[in-house]
Structure formats: structure tokens, C-alpha cells
Amino acid sequence: MIEDKLKQLNITLPTPPKPAGSYIPVVISGNxxxxxxQIPMQDGKVLYTGKVPSEKSIEEAQSAAKLCAINLLAQLKANLGSLDKITKIVRVSGFVNCTPEFSEQPKIINAASDLFFEIFGEKGKHSRIAVGVASLPLNSTVEIDMIVEFA
Structure with missing residues (x-):
């Protein structure tokens, strides 16, 4: 069970963050x-803000990406009822708030991808983009979205 795997990894899913704009956190279409x-929010506060590498290190940005991944899972659990319903992580899109010359976005988004692989095994292998952007909502360091298949 996915809940058991999360416990083994000492991950507690938070109450999902509320939307920061005029949208809903999860849209279900078919399966x-x-x-x-999701940005790196915890307890209603953005924990990681600023650009990589001028204001945040790669390691801090990786921690931000992992927190985004945890928030994604929290949104899924709230909407699906159980993460065990997930049959495949299809797509992960990662955005890194960075300086123009920075080119190691994949290294940062790997923190989220690796967590999904660790939790879901083969079902966690996904397609992905990892891009640098000039800014993100609330000056967050990372933002990640995803598409999953469920039964």
C-alpha cells in the first residue's frame, strides 16, 4: 500500500494547499x-522562494521540488480518496525559478521524479519536462504539476 510506503519514508501528507488563484486543484477526466x-507550501506559507542559483542553492531547490511532490500527492489523495487507486504517473512538468544562465533544471526536478519512483515503483515512471522560468507565483523557487491515471 502507498500509505505504508509513505510511512517508511517518514512522509506525512499535509492538508492540501488551497488554490492561489481562480482554478481547482484537480480535474478528473475519464481515468x-x-x-x-503545486508550489513548496507548508502550513499556508511558501517555504522556498527566490531564484536558483543566486538566491537558492540546487540542494534547497531540490527540497522545494520534493515538497511540491508531497503537495501533489496530498491533492490526489484528497480527490481520489486513496493513492492506491493510481495506476500510472503519466506526466510531470517542473518549473524552476532561475537566472537566465542556469541550465540544471532537470537536476532539481529529479528530486520529485525520484520520490515518485521510490513510492510507486514502475507505476511512478513518467514523461517529464523541466524548464527554467523568469518567475513563479508568490516568488516560489519551484512549481510542479502532474497527470496521473487511476482506476
Missing amino acids: LAFVSG
Whole structure:
């Protein structure tokens, strides 16, 4: 069970963050769940803000990406009822708030991808983009969205 795997990894899913704009966190269409972009929020506060590498290190940005992944899972659990319903993580899109010359976005988004692989095994292998952007909502360091298949 996925809940057991989360406990083994010392991960407690938070109450999902509320949307920061005029959208809903998860849209279900058929057997796909489209999860809106999640930023590194905890207890209603953005924990990681600023650009990589000038204001945040790669390691801090990786921690931000992992927190985004946890928030994505929290949104899915709230909407699906159980993460065990997930049959495949289809797509992960990662956005890194960074300086123009920075080119190691994949290294940052790997923190989220690796967590999904660790939790879901083969079902966690997904397609992905990892891009740098000039800014993100609330000056967050990372934003990640995803598409999952469920039964």
C-alpha cells in the first residue's frame, strides 16, 4: 500500500494547499487526474522562494521540488480518496525559478521524479519536462504539476 510506503519514508501528507488563484486543484477526466501546479507550501506559507542559483542553492531547490511532490500527492489523495487507486504517473512538468544562465533544471526536478519512483515503483515512471522560468507565483523557487491515471 502507498500509505505504508509513505510511512517508511517518514512522509506525512499535509492538508492540501488551497488554490492561489481562480482554478481547482484537480480535474478528473475519464481515468485521468490533472493536478494543478503545486508550489513548496507548508502550513499556508511558501517555504522556498527566490531564484536558483543566486538566491537558492540546487540542494534547497531540490527540497522545494520534493515538497511540491508531497503537495501533489496530498491533492490526489484528497480527490481520489486513496493513492492506491493510481495506476500510472503519466506526466510531470517542473518549473524552476532561475537566472537566465542556469541550465540544471532537470537536476532539481529529479528530486520529485525520484520520490515518485521510490513510492510507486514502475507505476511512478513518467514523461517529464523541466524548464527554467523568469518567475513563479508568490516568488516560489519551484512549481510542479502532474497527470496521473487511476482506476
